Amino acid sequence: MVTKRPDWSTPAAMAIPPEGYFELERGRYGPTYPKTPACHGFSIIAKVKDGREDVVRAYGKTIEETIAASPDALAPLRLHYLRWVLFDVGSGLHFQYQGIFDTDFDKYTEDAVQLFGATGITTVFTNLEGFPEDWKENPDAFIQFVRDHQVPSFLEYGEYPYATADEIKKALRLKAAFSEMLDQMQ
Template sequence: MASESAWSKPAAMALPREGYFEPKRGRYGPIYPRTPACYGFSIIAKVKEGREDAVRAYGKQIEQTIAASPQALAPLKLHYLRWNLFDIGSGLHFQYMGIFDTDFDKYTEDAIKLFSATGITTVFTNLEGFPEDWKTNPEAFITFVRDHHCPSFLEYGEYPYVTADEIKKALRLKDAFSDMLDQMQ
């Protein structure tokens, strides 16, 4: 009998306030650890005055981009994104939560390359303090993200440490088996 795979048991990881146990230096600062939910970060930043409609329109633009080209964001190796707008009394704020398969440095570099190559901008341009030169100045982009990052203190994975590509492969295999069984009837 084969041993039980790591993905077969849900896992949770409590993280210290800093977001990592032992600092490991990446190209742009500490590398946050891979958790049962893979990699990710959360940003909370104030929305520029009068930019709520632009933020919401950008969400619609992403929806349309993915409808037209489902692989448009594939280089980012995303599992999911979640965006929220909320007012905490000092004005409208934006929250970005993303989970992906690469470390922070690689994700950020890939995002800048993707947006630069496609001409698509980032929703972050609607946030206070976001650098105007973000496409040519990755360090400024990264500084903004790190300054607005709120590290998780708990991350949970129902299927821990599984990449998006592995999930898609398993689902393709499931479909192939279903098709094969259908053919046998």
């Protein structure tokens, strides 16, 4: 049986039930979440430990510098986007991590733990209340923290739905090559 590939050329939206899935399917670490028009992703919201706002912000700068020095440093995560937000809802400072990526939830978190271990880079999550101290030796505790603080979205939209980061980069390389060819013809 041939499965039809989703059409990337037509924008798509998907409304998601409060549970975060349509039909319960268990992954290695809990429910699997559907691939949406925005690919896979998650949002984590957790309270920041007292006095750690500057450390969290500095960690953002560390990521910026890491990527400037080594643009492929986060490549194993197959990311499209990351967005980090600090906000206070009246009960203290909270951190929101939003990531959109091409792999499923379980693979992404496993790859993140492995990446942190291989590079020696620590995770910004160490500044969040309830994050396990033994996360490097206990990946299951890391994954449980992520699961416990995951807040499923209820709507996801994709202007170019289901396209992977590699497919998008390939299309942009083709565009650049075509533009260069046209420039040389003039």
